[in-house]
Amino acid sequence: MTHRIDRRDLLALLGAAGTATWLGAGRALAAETPITVGILYSGSKQDYGYNQSHANAAAALRKLPGVKVIEEERVPETIAAQRSMEGMINQDGAKLIIATSFGYFDPHVLKIAAKYPDVTFAHCGGIWKPGMPENVGTFYGYIFSAQYLSGILAGHMSKSKKLGVVAAKPTPNLIRSINAFALAARSVDPGITVQVIFTGEWTNPVREAESATSLIDQGADVIACHVDSPKVVVETAEKRGVMSCGYHSSQAELAPKGYLTGAEWNWVVPYTDFLDRTRARQPLEHYLRGGLAADFVKTGPIGAVVTPAARAALEQTRAKLISGETVIFSGPLKDNKGNVVIPAGTVHKENDRALDPINYLVDGVTGQA
Amino acid sequence: MTSVDTLGWLALPLALLGGVIRTATPFIFVSLGECITERSGRINLGLEGNLVLGAMCAYAASYLFGSPWIGVLAAGLVGLLFSALHGVICSVRRVNDTAAGISLLILGTGLAFFAGKPFIEPQAPQLPNIPLGSWSTLPQVRAALDVNPLFFLGIAAAFALHVFFKRTGLGLMVRTVGDTEDGARALGFPVIPTRILATMAGGFMAGIGGSFLSLSYPGSWSEGLSSGQGIMAVALVIFARWSPLRALGASILFGAAGAIGPALQGIGVTGYYYLFNAAPYLLTLVVLIVSSSPTRPSADVPGELKLNR
Known part of the structure; x- marks a missing residue:
């Protein structure tokens, strides 16, 4: 019963482990x-x-x-x-x-x-x-790719043709997301407008609720949000009987009637990458980025209110984004002051660093970055 | 949602009115509570702790017992007990009430976060609103005039406190204790018990203010729920010169000013939102300067308040 591992066994084991690593089975062991x-x-x-x-x-x-x-x-x-x-x-x-x-x-x-x-x-x-x-x-x-898909649903589902966005601060990441959301909705119906309210803070529940209320009072029937905790915005929209799009993680259970979908992170993919490389003692990726295709971001649960047609459009657009047939930021593109920001013929793919310093809201968005 | 168009600029006054109805209630309750405490000669800076603790307990009780009104009561009672701590600690000689308040502020929020973990996800019953706008066909008006009963209770409490301080013997006792401790002792008033009870009453009010946050607007419990309403409300009391009616007015003003930022952006005034969002604080500064008087300095300040010594 008592089979102790003595020094000799240990050395043998270590040697075997070392050899195994050399033989390329290291990854399995390291895991x-x-x-x-x-x-x-x-x-x-x-x-x-x-x-x-x-x-x-x-x-x-x-x-x-x-x-x-x-x-x-x-x-x-x-x-x-x-x-x-x-x-x-x-x-x-x-x-x-x-x-x-x-x-x-x-x-x-x-x-x-x-x-x-x-x-x-x-x-x-x-x-x-x-x-x-x-x-x-x-x-x-690249969360804006998932926001684009939310925008497709919002564009299909909106009756008032007015969408509202409650956003925290005009950082490039948020601006890319707002623009993608607006571009998608307006690709469904160019008559759609998007109204943005910046709260100026990452979390401020009362002001977020006030912003959502104000957008709904102005006739918006889909409210999207770019704040740290979208709970309040989604709940406010639900209470007022309008639709909502979530962000970060799923808020579907908070709004069973009006939730369309959400742009969600799938952090387990980059986490696992770092974990495996650390365990295998492999060099790290210093700048690890990914979008829909790499499964870094995803679309959350689709709400019951979403029509089959809108759902089909979402799936179609997702496939086109992944294949690269649709590029969200492609010229000609105007900002909401009328300037051409991306000339015709230019495309900025998901991972294009040219999008890093983005500071304009696209045509059709009311708001100021 | 039929053919209702946007209200355009008319939406601004409506948003301000709605903003008051939706957001002033926590300010009203906390500032009235602090009014009672400060009138007795003590400052309780810990009411933000009561507010957050009250919000959590109200949500938890509403969820566990299925009744939001039990939640409101629970919030009040927890606030009362929590402030009793402040009342008793500060009754020990040479304990600084400001420092005790700050430590209770941190303790209260910490306790609320600790005990509130299991209540972030469940959905608790919310307080029902009174639909005063049902006469209107405009959904905006109907939404703005959906008034929570706590708002009316807060207004009633302000008037009741006004009468209490001006017309009743007990009110006179609280004021005397707050104005001159020696005088109160000479009259045979129980100074320490009065202060402890006044602090507890203040905590009760602040707890109820918290219940509004989690059970009405914005509703539901989360750790980021309060954005410092409890601290601002304490400042409003100084702003209101320790008068319950002026505290009510200050809270209403604050609620309206807070709605300016989002409302203007909603209408389409998209610039300067940082400035508009700071409107309540700018307004506070302006009113403080305008209402200050060089000839009659601090006539309303309770004489025993530490900030006056």
Whole structure:
């Protein structure tokens, strides 16, 4: 019964393991290596929004064999983030740190990464540049592709031909999403207009509710949202009997009557990429990005109110986006002040870095970036 | 949603009115509560904690017992107990009420986040609104005049408190305790118990203010629910010079000003939204300056308030 592993057996095992790695079976073995992953959120994991989208991926990681996930919520984007990361590394032995909030990147992740070179750091939204620590990777998704699909549904379902958008701040990511949403809806019916209200804050439930109310009062019958926690906007739309499009994670259960669909993140794909590379001790991807085709972003559950025709249009558009037949930002394209921003014949594909500094709202959108 | 067109610029006054009805209630309750506490000579800066704790407890109780009104009551009671802590702690000699308030603010929100985790996802019954706009065919008007009973209760409470302070013996006792401790002792008033009870009453009101956030507008419990209404309401009391009626007015003004930003963007005034969103704070500054008097400084300030010493 007591078969102890003596030193000789151990050496043999290690040797075998080493050989196996050399033989290329390393990936399979490495995939079983126990690893601790530390994840930091800036808000609550259950926000029906951005943080929850990450928490969903964390829950998926936890189910993988040999993976231990430790999480910390409400970590401020201050030196507290550094303390939290160091705690995960020193006390829990984390070998992969996933920092989910934009403000963690510079200087907090960069500083701690330089201090712990054998730990992998994956940051959501940051942009890695040469000269930054080699053990830092960044990832993000082309969410505007999923927003485009929401726009297709909104365009088909709207009766008043007025769509409303409650947005936090005019950052390039939000502007790309608003534009994609508007372009899609107007591809269905060019008579559709989109009205944007910026709340000026990532989270402010009362102002978000007021903004949704104001848009509905102006006749919008579909409300989309680009805030950290879309719960309030979706619920307000439901209470007023209009349709809504979600963001980040699924809000379908909050609005059983009016929910069309949502643009959702599928973070488990980049998470797994970093996890596998860390375990296999392979070099990281420093700038990991993906859209619909790479499954980084997806369309959430489709609401019961959506007609079969609209649903078919969505599937068709999805296929065209994935195949590259449809390119969202393609010329000729005018902004809402009448300037041509993309000349005829120019196309900016999903991963085109020319879209990074976008600062205009497209024709048909009322609002000011 | 038939052929109703947009209201255009008419939407602005309607939005302001609706904004007051929808968003002023938490300000009304918290500022009235703080009025009671400060009139007794203590500042409780922890009412934001009561507000968040009240919002969480109201939602939890409404979910567990199936009745939003039980939720409102639970929020009030929890607020009352939580403020009793402030009342008792500050009764110990040389305890600073400002510092105690700040620590209770942090404790209250922390407790609410901790205990509120299981209640973020379930859907609790919401308070029913009174459809005062049912006469109108315009959905905008009907929506704006969908009034929560707590709004009317808040207005009634302001008038009741006004009468309480001006016309009743108990009100006089609270004011005396707040104005001069020595005088109150000479008259045989129980200073410490009065202050503890006044703080508890303030906590009760603030808890109910919180229940409005989770059970009416914006509705549902989440950790980001309050955007500092509890802190602003405490400031409104100074702004209102410790008068319940003026506190009511200040809360209404604040509710209206908060609606300006979204309403203007809704109409199509798309620029300067950061400025418009700051309207309530700008307004506060302007009214503070206009209402200040160099000749009659702080005549309304309760004499025992620390900020006056």
